[in-house]
Amino acid sequence: MHPGMTAIVEVEDLHVHFGEARAVDGVSLQVLPGEVLALVGESGSGKTTLIRAIQGLQKPTSGTVSVEGRVQTIFHDPRVQMVFQDPTGALNPRQTIYEIVAEGLRIKGTGGDERHLVADALARSGLRPPERFFPLYPHEISGGQRQRVVIAGAMVMEPRLLLADEPVASLDASIRGEILALMRRLVEETGLAILVVTHDLGLAWNIADRVAVMYLGRIVETGLAEEILDRPRHPYTRALLSVVPETREMAQQILVGEIPDLTRIPSGCRFHPRCPLLQSDTLAPEIAARCRGEDPGPVPLGVGAHAACWPVLSGN
Numbered sequence: 001m002h003p004g005m006t007a008i009v010e011v012e013d014l015h016v017h018f019g020e021a022r023a024v025d026g027v028s029l030q031v032l033p034g035e036v037l038a039l040v041g042e043s044g045s046g047k048t049t050l051i052r053a054i055q056g057l058q059k060p061t062s063g064t065v066s067v068e069g070r071v072q073t074i075f076h077d078p079r080v081q082m083v084f085q086d087p088t089g090a091l092n093p094r095q096t097i098y099e100i101v102a103e104g105l106r107i108k109g110t111g112g113d114e115r116h117l118v119a120d121a122l123a124r125s126g127l128r129p130p131e132r133f134f135p136l137y138p139h140e141i142s143g144g145q146r147q148r149v150v151i152a153g154a155m156v157m158e159p160r161l162l163l164a165d166e167p168v169a170s171l172d173a174s175i176r177g178e179i180l181a182l183m184r185r186l187v188e189e190t191g192l193a194i195l196v197v198t199h200d201l202g203l204a205w206n207i208a209d210r211v212a213v214m215y216l217g218r219i220v221e222t223g224l225a226e227e228i229l230d231r232p233r234h235p236y237t238r239a240l241l242s243v244v245p246e247t248r249e250m251a252q253q254i255l256v257g258e259i260p261d262l263t264r265i266p267s268g269c270r271f272h273p274r275c276p277l278l279q280s281d282t283l284a285p286e287i288a289a290r291c292r293g294e295d296p297g298p299v300p301l302g303v304g305a306h307a308a309c310w311p312v313l314s315g316n
């Protein structure tokens with residue numbers, strides 16, 4: 001991390017277990033002011049559970065989440081706002097756009113000119129002129145506009161961090177780019193940070209500064225987006241990348257087997273039963289033995305490039 005810069009969010013050795021299921025199993029990460037961090041991984045890898053814990057909606061089994069240096073204990077810290085996957089489900093159909101965006105302000109009780117703040121948030125979210133949208137109901141606007149209303153409802157709270165869980169997955173492909181461009185612009189304009197969850201690495205390239213790749217409750221690789229795109233180091237990241245249309249020159253690797261049961265996380269490297277590199281039989285025998293028998297551990301807290309993989313860690 002840069003000296004003197006306080007991370008907006010710092011997650012340290014976080015665990016969230018549901019009974020025997022280790023949905024988050026030792027995650028450390030930082031999100032810095034003004035950056036977009038994409039959290040990618042297959043379904044069931046623990047992405048939503050991790051961001052719910054960051055938002056204070058899910059109690060950690062152990063470990064801590066700090067927001068601007070203070071350990072997160074408050075339910076619904078206004079500095080952290082969430083943008084959900086499905087804007088239609090997130091909006092109350094009986095409230096007008098004005099009421100929806102004003103609601104958070106009323107709960108927070110900030111004072112100030114409510115009408116002005118609501119108009120400003122709508123305009124910044126690309127709904128112009130904002131007054132035209134005040135009296136409308138969610139069913140009277142398009143899906144893309146609904147997601148802009150959700151974003152306005154978050155931005156009116158002046159958050160330091162937006163958590164966005166698959167924010168464009170439910171939208172038409174034709175408007176996904178516009179919503180991503182809006183999120184990117186809000187970062188540039190306000191110094192806000194965004195942690196965006198996606199199972200789509202192609203989307204991550206379009207918006208993220210940094211990428212964290214999650215597999216079975218752990219972050220297995222982090223780094224700058226362009227570095228991970230050019231030189232993915234973890235075999236899991238390589239496999240995810242090989243099926244992204246933007247990387248057609250890579251040989252496609254279809255991973256064998258389902259993502260394992262979280263109640264039975266494999267010993268050794270948790271990816272080893274599915275790892276194409278281990279299966280290729282090109283690793284030195286002592287490295288292959290480590291893959292099967294020794295956990296490479298979580299990637300360290302911070303912003304550098306790291307991969308939890310024995311051949312990488314041993315410099316091969």
Ligand SMILES: Nc1ncnc2c1ncn2[C@@H]1O[C@H](COP(=O)(O)OP(=O)(O)OP(=O)(O)O)[C@@H](O)[C@H]1O
Pocket residue numbers: 018021023041042043044045046047048049050199262
């Ligand atoms: N409240 C809960 N109680 C029990 N198990 C849960 C709960 N919430 C999540 N899980 C389990 O934790 C695991 C991780 O789920 P999570 O929703 O975090 O994954 P995800 O990476 O967001 O997946 P997706 O890409 O499908 O959204 C899953 O096996 C899920 O069934």
Ligand code: SF4
Pocket residue numbers: 234235236269270271272275276277278291292296308309310311
């Ligand atoms: S540690 Fe071994 S099994 Fe795990 S990802 Fe790296 S090469 Fe594959």
Ligand SMILES: [Mg+2]
Pocket residue numbers: 047048049165
């Ligand atoms: Mg999810």
